[in-house]
Amino acid sequence: MSIPTMEMELSTKIAQLELVSEDLPAVIIIHNILTQTVEYMSPWGQRILRTNLQELKDMGIAYFHRFFNPAEMDDYVPRIMQMIQENKEREFVSFFHQVRPSAADEWQWYLGATRIFFRNADGLPTHCITFALPVEQAHYINAKVNRLLEENTFLRANKHIFGGLTHREKEVLTLMGLGRNTAEMATQLNISEKTVSTHRRNIKNKLHAQSSYDVTRFAQAFDLI
Structure with missing residues (x-):
């Protein structure tokens, strides 16, 4: 042609x-x-x-x-x-x-x-x-799409931080996002409460998390919960 x-x-x-x-x-x-x-x-x-x-x-x-x-x-x-x-x-x-x-x-x-x-x-x-x-x-879809946009923006901005977490820290982050306490995490992951506390502290430091909301937001954005 x-x-x-x-x-x-x-x-x-x-x-x-x-x-x-x-x-x-x-x-x-x-x-x-x-x-x-x-x-x-x-x-x-x-x-x-x-x-x-x-x-x-x-x-x-x-x-x-x-x-x-x-x-x-x-x-x-x-x-x-x-x-x-x-x-x-x-x-x-x-x-x-x-x-x-x-x-x-x-x-x-x-x-x-x-x-x-x-x-x-x-x-x-x-x-x-x-x-x-x-x-x-x-x-109603406008509000939903706006929330999705905010989440995607958050995800892109923090992808490098999430990538710095170890596999075990991601497991603990999942349970933190679900509201589990230290004793429950220790039982579910078969590790000591002291180890769980160390992971929790390291995760908050890496994520620069100031509250449980900050932790949950990370867990949701990266599809852990």
Whole structure:
């Protein structure tokens, strides 16, 4: 397939989407994988971002940094890149992300889903498509997603500290997170109470924990409880 023919096929697919884009309850975005630029965005998305398609194309990669919260990008962007690299049929990545048209606006949650949209003559992905569904501000999921975001941020910031714990210290941390006392830990782990006390002290020092809440937060963030 020649390049002009491929470009015509891509344009035809985008034109077909345009016919129904305003009837869909989601914003449609098509990205050029090779140039990392926006190829198409449905009119609804342009209105939300208070921009137009040509401006989006001219932004290039700056588009991502201007409109999206980088706190979640570390989670979903690597998964999207892996999906593209594996190049599997019907595969998609779903994710929550926050968007705002300017720094003066509040972040708005969206549920996104991305998959490969177009491939070249060699079968390699060149474009991906994303559907972004806005989450109602009053919806209970907003509070849940915000808590998840905070936990993920905490996890990334403290991964090196958690990695410094020994296997036994992680076992003790699990029981601390569950509220077990020293005697209960000693019995369950088959070690002396003195050893348990030493582990507890070392764990608090390594985690810079000032309270039982700090300890529990670590245990929860790293899926120990």
